[in-house]
Amino acid sequence: xxxxxxxxxxxxxxxxxxTVPASAQAPAPDTHAHLLGWCTVVLCAVTPCLLAWIIAxxxxxxxxxxxxxxxxxxxxxxxxxxxxxxxxVYLRDAALRLVxxxxxxxxxxxxxxxxxxxxxxxxxxSAHPLATDMAELARDYRxxxxxxxxxxxxxxxxxxxxxxxVLNWLTPLRGADGxxxxxxxxxxxLTERHEMLAELAQAKTEAEAANRAKSAFLASVSHEIRxxxxxxxxxxxxxxxxxxxxxxxxxxxxxxxKSAVGLLALxxxxxxxxxxxxxxxxxxxxxxxxxxxxxxxxxxxxxGAAQKGLPLTSGVSAALAPxxxxxALRFRQILANLVSNAVRFTDSGTVHVRLDxxxxxxxxxxxxxxxxxxxxxxxxxxxxxxxxxxxxxxxxARSHAGGTGLGLAxxxxxxxxxxxxxxxxxxxxxxxRVVVSLPLAIASAAQPAEPAxxxxxSGCPRRAASILVIDDHAPNRLLLHRQLEHLGHxxxxxxxxxxxxAELDRASFDVIVCDCAMPxxxxxxxxxxxxxxxxxxxxxxxxxxxxxxxAGDHVAAMAAGMNAVVVKPVGLQALDAAVSQACAGRHQPSxxxxxxxxxxxxxxDMAESPGTVGGDxxxxxxxPGAHASWCAICRAMNVQCDRIxxxxx
Numbered sequence: 001x002x003x004x005x006x007x008x009x010x011x012x013x014x015x016x017x018x019t020v021p022a023s024a025q026a027p028a029p030d031t032h033a034h035l036l037g038w039c040t041v042v043l044c045a046v047t048p049c050l051l052a053w054i055i056a057x058x059x060x061x062x063x064x065x066x067x068x069x070x071x072x073x074x075x076x077x078x079x080x081x082x083x084x085x086x087x088x089v090y091l092r093d094a095a096l097r098l099v100x101x102x103x104x105x106x107x108x109x110x111x112x113x114x115x116x117x118x119x120x121x122x123x124x125x126s127a128h129p130l131a132t133d134m135a136e137l138a139r140d141y142r143x144x145x146x147x148x149x150x151x152x153x154x155x156x157x158x159x160x161x162x163x164x165x166v167l168n169w170l171t172p173l174r175g176a177d178g179x180x181x182x183x184x185x186x187x188x189x190l191t192e193r194h195e196m197l198a199e200l201a202q203a204k205t206e207a208e209a210a211n212r213a214k215s216a217f218l219a220s221v222s223h224e225i226r227x228x229x230x231x232x233x234x235x236x237x238x239x240x241x242x243x244x245x246x247x248x249x250x251x252x253x254x255x256x257x258k259s260a261v262g263l264l265a266l267x268x269x270x271x272x273x274x275x276x277x278x279x280x281x282x283x284x285x286x287x288x289x290x291x292x293x294x295x296x297x298x299x300x301x302x303x304g305a306a307q308k309g310l311p312l313t314s315g316v317s318a319a320l321a322p323x324x325x326x327x328a329l330r331f332r333q334i335l336a337n338l339v340s341n342a343v344r345f346t347d348s349g350t351v352h353v354r355l356d357x358x359x360x361x362x363x364x365x366x367x368x369x370x371x372x373x374x375x376x377x378x379x380x381x382x383x384x385x386x387x388x389x390x391x392x393x394x395x396x397a398r399s400h401a402g403g404t405g406l407g408l409a410x411x412x413x414x415x416x417x418x419x420x421x422x423x424x425x426x427x428x429x430x431x432x433r434v435v436v437s438l439p440l441a442i443a444s445a446a447q448p449a450e451p452a453x454x455x456x457x458s459g460c461p462r463r464a465a466s467i468l469v470i471d472d473h474a475p476n477r478l479l480l481h482r483q484l485e486h487l488g489h490x491x492x493x494x495x496x497x498x499x500x501x502a503e504l505d506r507a508s509f510d511v512i513v514c515d516c517a518m519p520x521x522x523x524x525x526x527x528x529x530x531x532x533x534x535x536x537x538x539x540x541x542x543x544x545x546x547x548x549x550x551a552g553d554h555v556a557a558m559a560a561g562m563n564a565v566v567v568k569p570v571g572l573q574a575l576d577a578a579v580s581q582a583c584a585g586r587h588q589p590s591x592x593x594x595x596x597x598x599x600x601x602x603x604x605d606m607a608e609s610p611g612t613v614g615g616d617x618x619x620x621x622x623x624p625g626a627h628a629s630w631c632a633i634c635r636a637m638n639v640q641c642d643r644i645x646x647x648x649x
Contacts, residue, residue, distance in 0.1 A: 089186040096121040226547035230568035231475035287443035323443035337407040342373035349374025378426040465510040497521025531561040541582035
């Protein structure tokens with residue numbers, strides 16, 4: 001409309017004149033009127049077209065302006081989104097010129113967006129302090145453009161005095177024709193994660209070092225305690241075996257001996273728990289008769305239960321296989337702990353042990369060991385925590401019963417290590433029922449059961465042996481001297497390995513009993529020196545004597561050439577058995593190959609039946625009344641299982 005108004009009268013007249021034929025332009029009286037009429041006709045014909053065109057143009061302009069506004073809004077939203085991303089994000093074209101980036105990318109490079117946009121990659125690399133690190137990023141850019149495939153890679157960027165660990169991600173941008181037009185990329189700062197992982201690795205290293213220090217400390221404490229305890233328990237045992245004491249003095253000695261054995265049992269429990277928590281505990285299954293293990297264990301606890309008037313009974317399911325592949329030592333340890341607790345906390349009623357079995361196929365039986373009693377019971381809220389180390393029910397009866405609270409914790413971990421589980425149900429005043437479920441492979445009858453240690457030869461007629469005792473600790477040296485003389489042998493002593501070699505040059509000996517840890521020359525070096533000799537002495541049996549409960553020390557002793565290892569405190573029964581077997585030639589030098597130390601003699605052997613010691617019905621031979629004394633000791637003491645851990649693979 002404004003355009004129509006702006007047309008001048010002259011312009012309209014000229015336009016109309018151009019449309020009038022030349023003949024019509026001849027002057028006539030009514031020329032102007034005629035011309036005006038033509039103009040009116042033409043104007044009426046053209047005006048609607050002009051108005052329609054103007055309206056269409058106006059609408060197009062509005063649509064264009066709306067599109068431009070929408071585009072600006074989209075750009076603003078895109079920019080806000082990019083700037084809102086906390087990690088650097090950017091776009092590059094096929095020539096690797098920067099097309100867009102966010103604020104985080106500017107902050108990373110320490111430059112403004114205006115100075116970066118449109119710049120070729122080489123210019124950016126040469127103008128900013130990250131050039132040396134971004135050279136590796138440039139290779140990533142070119143690889144993505146060339147291959148047309150996304151890329152994710154960890155990169156290290158040095159920014160001033162800071163080193164950034166980033167995850168660099170790149171993805172190609174394709175056009176409508178499918179060709180790569182550029183790339184989109186960014187990086188995620190993983191510096192804190194890397195620092196956290198480094199701290200975790202450091203903490204793990206420190207924890208492992210602390211655990212090794214703890215294990216070393218426990219082994220050292222065990223060694224340092226066992227050394228003097230060896231003299232204490234040995235002398236008490238020797239006095240009880242040799243003397244006809246009044247009942248009151250005998251009871252006092254038995255009490256002292258039982259307390260010493262209890263202290264050693266506590267040390268063994270702590271070492272077992274430490275190994276289980278460190279994951280270094282190994283299970284060594286062998287063909288074993290489970291009913292036989294139950295019978296042997298009940299024989300040990302029978303006298304104690306009889307003193308309280310408790311029937312100690314057992315039952316075996318007919319479905320139970322004769323032999324199973326099981327670690328007999330650890331199964332007996334679980335059973336002994338459970339039976340000991342049942343007898344200790346039951347004043348009246350019964351204690352019952354039962355073995356059941358359920359076949360699960362593939363030669364596996366789910367063996368269920370149940371120990372039930374009619375004792376004081378355990379409150380429900382206290383049952384769960386009983387399986388935690390050093391936890392006890394702090395009731396009156398249990399506080400008087402004593403204990404360290406380690407037994408059930410060790411039982412649960414042993415059951416788990418054997419692939420099983422242990423559960424407990426109890427009602428206060430009505431008793432407790434503990435169920436141990438173990439998946440065990442059935443052993444065929446053709447497989448020999450795990451052999452028991454050969455019985456000692458103490459009751460058999462034999463000649464006195466000439467024995468060399470080497471120990472740097474004077475009390476232990478005196479104890480071994482007295483014990484071996486009590487057993488009827490001739491004894492010569494030496495303070496260390498060098499003195500032992502000197503004695504060996506002066507005389508011949510049937511057996512050598514040697515401490516493993518000594519100054520000047522220790523037992524291992526002494527053994528290797530003896531085995532390297534070229535005379536007849538190189539074959540003399542050597543019995544190692546150690547206060548260490550660490551399997552590696554036992555393996556090292558056997559590898560050095562010792563014939564057997566006994567663990568302090570060394571009891572008469574264990575010493576007698578080891579010397580008798582050595583004299584009989586039952587052990588051969590092991591050379592470099594170390595056998596399993598599962599059969600090593602234990603310092604404090606326990607009775608396997610009410611009237612025997614270690615299965616020997618003859619008792620100790622050396623003095624009248626010794627057998628009766630031994631039986632009294634065994635009845636007075638609780639079970640002490642062999643805790644020598646088999647060597648690790």
